[in-house]
Amino acid sequence: MDSIQGTNNSLAVALIAARYLEDANNLGAAKAELMLDTMKETGALVVQLIEGLGENIDLYI
Structure with a gap:
């Protein structure tokens, strides 16, 4: 069976997008932790x- 034209490209783009989102989430978590x-x-x-300040007040009272 022949693959549908453009499917491999679409899957590659989806994989790149998923990896980018994973990296962005990891970066966001690191920023939140900091x-x-x-x-x-x-x-x-x-x-x-x-x-x-409380200790200083105690000294003067």
């Missing part, structure tokens, strides 16, 4: 700042 790590570190710094 953003969450940054937010966690920023939150920890804010907590330290507030604790330090």
Whole structure:
């Protein structure tokens, strides 16, 4: 049986698109993880700042 003309090209393009989407999803997940790590570190710094402020207030009271 003969293959349908253009089918191989269509499948190749679909495979390239699927691989691109997989890479894009992996990149998106990596970006989200970095953003969450940054937010966690920023939150920890804010907590330290507030604790330090509380200690300073305790010194003056």
